[in-house]
Amino acid sequence: MTRSLEPMIDFFLREKGELVHINGVRQLGLIRDATDNIQMTDEKIIRAATPLHTGDIVDCRDERYFVTSQVDQNEKSCRGRMRKCNQRLALNWSGQVKWFDAVVEARTFSTETGKVISMPEGNILVTVQDNADTRNIALNQRFYITHQPFKIVGIDRILNGIVQLSCTLDSISPAYDDVEHNIADRWKYEIAHTYALHINHGTIAHVRLNEIIPLNVTAMDNRNEMANPVITFISSDPSVVSVDQQGQIMGIALGQASITANLTYHPTVRSTIELRVVETGTHIYSIAITGNPILKTGQSASYVSHIYDHGVEVFDQSVEWSLRNQDESTPIMGSITASTGNCVTIKAGSSIGANNKAFALTATLVSDPSMSAEKNISLKNLF
Template identity: 85%
Template sequence: MTRSLEPMLDFFLREKGELVHINGMRQLALIRDAANNIQSTDEKIIRAATPLHTGDIVDYRDECYLITSQVDQNEQSCRGRMRKCNQRLALNWNGQVKWFDAVVEARTFSTETGKVISMPEGNILVSLQDNADTRNIALNQRFYITHQPFKIVGIDRTMNGIIQLSCLMDSINTAYDDVEHNISDRWKYEIAHTYALHINHGTITYVRLNEIIPLNVTATDNGNEIANPTITYTSSDPSVISVDQQGQVMGIALGQARITAKLTYHPAVQSSIEMRVVETGTHIYSITITGSPTLKTGQSASYVSHIYDHGTEVFGQSVEWSLRNQDHSTPVMGSITASTGNSVTVKAGSSSGANNKALVLTATLVSDSSMTIEKTISLKNLF
């Protein structure tokens, strides 16, 4: 009965087959759910006119499958069993990261007993295609699955076309692992980027009706200022305040709106400010702070505030100074040691634990406490 179906199946393959990719090559294939007592919902039978091999990767309906066994073939077609790859994992070779589709399971089928057996808690079995890249996998190599690290403790290369890895749950290495993106040891070979963006106009600023002012925006990476950053600007109400992609703000109508700046290629990094449109002739004060963006442990530096009224520096106004940790923790990792007029001296604390953290120096206009400006000062070890 089975033999009599073969010509019919081959006919259906030619006439009704679906387009799939087998190892990246487009092919026609018939695919159906696997049907036996140990089937899983992610197991299917594939029939193709081209040879199939254990370990072949099949892209089917936007899902990736691994052929786990070659079942049968005749003169016209070949049939095999495949399992959906339920994980995509990254392996790191001294900074060279490669991604692999894999079948990951915490239990497996015993061919000796005919039963499904559970693996010890924290153990997983990973099945990968045997290829030039996976042959370089070594014992104790680490990888992540859904933000949990695993270490390879056993490698089985006896199955033709497939490499099986026995893995144990491992501990997270916060210094080197990119846990968010599931890449082990990434920061051991790459520089971790910590981006920040700040609109340097305090918490609120003003623009006169029908006039244009530029936004003063600073972008940093690991505390170092980025030259010519690519920034996207938006206004919460363009009918009141408009902003172009060069950060030029125009007062359209009396009222207020929030202006937001985002790093274009890292949109989660952003800063915003409340802006108000006022009548022509109104004082519009702004403040800038000049001084070193970095302080080393135990050292001091001077900072000066410059006060402007609609872009022109004025000298009849003054500021009050305050200092805090950027992360709002206590005690403050520095101090104001002197303050004369609109200048101030800041000294970094002596603790080596402050390395790569930051202070925030704030200047508040005495005549208008709503007008403030902040300067971030990165802390570094002396040696």
């Protein structure tokens, strides 16, 4: 568009302009491609009756653009070149993560020679808006783009309104980086949740025909018991065993079915038990283990098994005890030091490497080895 059209800019904006948002404010603008040639980047020329500045964010045609050039300002309009943002990147300041629209390129244009310059392999140039947040960007700060880590090795703030970052490919930090969501150092400042769910009736339980028993389920978050977890229960055959969302199961017909419990908001975290429906009058035993859920290295603690027959505690049955590492690793990081009746004492080893590990203490009914219960015991360092 030439300067001779300047007196008619109001007419052209009204008749040919399209709706855009400049820094979030609704405006009319004249948009055209910056070149007739097909390019790797999407660049356009914008003309608007309102002021434009380098670094302004323009939303048009369902895309977001940066004004990347100096702005040509006339009496009635402003004109500038803008480039489509092709990436969003997250920058992390000690746990405070902020997302930025950016133009990322592995090739750049030389204003001196007029030629496209390829950057060294593994290097990219990132352009972001100059604002209060991006002014805090520092050298060696890391970020991810398309699941690849980069490190900032150069910062150029010469052009008012935008910041250009020279970046080089970096190495992944598995302990700290959330690679899936492209956030560097996320787990360095956030707690990564490790969930577990356990039905505390062993692998097999019994319910009498037409009677109801509750399932005892424990949910853990980073080896700490969760209060009021939201759990979904599913029966493999509701015509044999039904279950409601409070974990109350009912024997509908003689036979067996599996009950699966999973954390509602983390459905891959689950536990399954086989329920057998038996005739009325049949003994239905269950076991509950009481005792401290945390044991410090080098120390001992006692645990008691309570045996129930259809929900009523009985005292004519006994259990055998066993101990293993919850993750099935060896050697076992502790031992059973005493066992008297339905009581047991275990001692944790003194290894520092046991911190944040766990025991699985199992009580198995002597009269029916298919009936057992487990208790998870978290290990912590003494100091």
